[in-house]
Amino acid sequence: MPLTLSSLSKAVIETEYAVRGPIVARAQELEKQGKEIIYCNIGNPQALEQKPLTYLRQVLALCEYPELMEQAKNLFPEDTIATAQNILKGTKHGLGAYSESKGVRYIREAVAEFIQKRDGIPADPDAIFLTDGASKGVQAALRMLISGPQDGIMVPIPQYPLYSATITLYEGKQVNYYLDEHNNWKLSRQMLEESIAEARRFGVTVKAIVVINPGNPSGAVLDEENIKMIVQFAKEHDLTILADEVYQENVYAPSMKFVSFARVMAQMNVHDVALFSFHSTSKGFLGECGHRGGYFEIRNIDPEVAAQLLKLQSVSLCSNLPGQVAVYCMVKPPLPGSPSYARYEQEKQAILSELGKRAKILADGLNAIPGIVCNEVTGAMYAFPRIELPPGKTDTEYCMALLEATGICVVPGSGFGQIPGTAHFRTTILPPTNKIELVIQRIAEFHKNYK
Numbered sequence: 001m002p003l004t005l006s007s008l009s010k011a012v013i014e015t016e017y018a019v020r021g022p023i024v025a026r027a028q029e030l031e032k033q034g035k036e037i038i039y040c041n042i043g044n045p046q047a048l049e050q051k052p053l054t055y056l057r058q059v060l061a062l063c064e065y066p067e068l069m070e071q072a073k074n075l076f077p078e079d080t081i082a083t084a085q086n087i088l089k090g091t092k093h094g095l096g097a098y099s100e101s102k103g104v105r106y107i108r109e110a111v112a113e114f115i116q117k118r119d120g121i122p123a124d125p126d127a128i129f130l131t132d133g134a135s136k137g138v139q140a141a142l143r144m145l146i147s148g149p150q151d152g153i154m155v156p157i158p159q160y161p162l163y164s165a166t167i168t169l170y171e172g173k174q175v176n177y178y179l180d181e182h183n184n185w186k187l188s189r190q191m192l193e194e195s196i197a198e199a200r201r202f203g204v205t206v207k208a209i210v211v212i213n214p215g216n217p218s219g220a221v222l223d224e225e226n227i228k229m230i231v232q233f234a235k236e237h238d239l240t241i242l243a244d245e246v247y248q249e250n251v252y253a254p255s256m257k258f259v260s261f262a263r264v265m266a267q268m269n270v271h272d273v274a275l276f277s278f279h280s281t282s283k284g285f286l287g288e289c290g291h292r293g294g295y296f297e298i299r300n301i302d303p304e305v306a307a308q309l310l311k312l313q314s315v316s317l318c319s320n321l322p323g324q325v326a327v328y329c330m331v332k333p334p335l336p337g338s339p340s341y342a343r344y345e346q347e348k349q350a351i352l353s354e355l356g357k358r359a360k361i362l363a364d365g366l367n368a369i370p371g372i373v374c375n376e377v378t379g380a381m382y383a384f385p386r387i388e389l390p391p392g393k394t395d396t397e398y399c400m401a402l403l404e405a406t407g408i409c410v411v412p413g414s415g416f417g418q419i420p421g422t423a424h425f426r427t428t429i430l431p432p433t434n435k436i437e438l439v440i441q442r443i444a445e446f447h448k449n450y451k
């Protein structure tokens with residue numbers, strides 16, 4: 001039987017990933033024809049001029065090519081050399097050998113220490129799995145949760161399409177719950193109850209709830225009260241929580257702060273709600289998307305389930321070693337007083353303060369355009385403004401026309417989900433500040449004339 005489209009599974013055909021869909025393909029075509037494109041479609045900071053952190057790259061370079069250690073004494077700060085030596089010792093055989101399926105233990109110990117410090121709670125290196133980006137961790141969790149077509153996973157609307165795509169691929173049911181746009185994209189208990197009740201009416205067995213905090217595409221940071229409410233909801237309905245916390249360093253509003261689900265659950269003394277939490281080297285101020293570093297931590301998971309999870313992870317042997325080293329650098333930055341510290345802090349603060357500035361310029365600029373309303377971008381890397389469209393037009397048509405007219409590449413709201421009858425688009429806050437201003441000007445001009 002030849003491999004043809006008709007021989008593929010329905011799940012493969014139906015899997016969609018809007019962030020790299022037809023609008024992006026058209027943008028690439030236009031770029032080839034010589035048109036200037038401003039890519040606001042994907043959270044890929046280093047594709048938009050963000051510089052990698054020197055510390056991380058120096059450590060990685062030394063780990064990849066230990067022969068450099070001697071020469072590096074004259075080139076790199078001495079703590080990078082010591083760090084690289086320790087990591088290499090931890091890997092035992094260097095970056096060219098497979099590690100344990102969960103990842104190098106030395107690195108998982110560093111992750112556990114990071115969680116302990118961040119949340120003030122114990123963390124177990126054996127409950128940590130290093131992954132190729134957070135995406136692979138999310139896919140592993142969903143693989144464990146979806147046992148048949150009756151199994152449902154609650155996902156926020158709007159959501160990051162990794163979730164919808166993976167649930168489709170694994171042939172589960174996506175159970176939507178709406179984020180409250182009029183309340184800064186918070187979750188509401190009423191909306192959660194309505195969503196789960198509706199799914200159950202259709203015979204769906206709801207297994208888990210996904211929460212993305214800070215939010216993609218919402219750009220919102222959840223407060224502790226909201227997280228407590230979600231934990232309580234999950235407890236009452238016996239749901240596993242998938243806490244996607246890849247944007248935990250991306251909090252811009254001075255009044256907001258990131259609080260992890262693990263910490264809130266410990267404070268609430270909840271020890272019977274299963275939790276997967278995800279983190280990544282792709283976001284924050286590292287923006288190391290290409291290095292595919294990530295981890296997830298499990299809590300309150302039945303040991304027999306954890307053993308199955310380990311078995312599944314071992315099918316792909318281990319996550320990539322340079323990505324694991326990037327995770328180490330993320331969770332163990334240089335300490336105050338060490339030779340790399342000042343430069344590290346300066347680079348980190350420069351990136352975060354630029355992102356904060358852009359978040360504000362973008363939301364304010366969009367709000368100044370008649371027919372566009374945007375919530376404050378308190379975190380993550382995106383704005384998800386609501387747009388008024390002429391009758392009969394769709395957000396996809398709008399975004400395609402915007403691209404053709406202005407070279408600005410954004411993603412239609414329908415790729416993330418939205419309340420029927422509303423229209424949005426998602427833009428990142430990543431283009432350099434002067435380009436963000438240009439983006440706003442061009443959108444304003446385009447929107448005024450769009451028919």
Ligand SMILES: Cc1ncc(COP(=O)(O)O)c(C=O)c1O
Pocket residue numbers: 043132133134135136160162212216244246279280281282289292293294
């Ligand atoms: C909410 C969210 N989760 C997970 C990911 C996946 O990131 P990675 O696989 O690069 O770690 C992304 C990437 O944009 C994201 O926005």
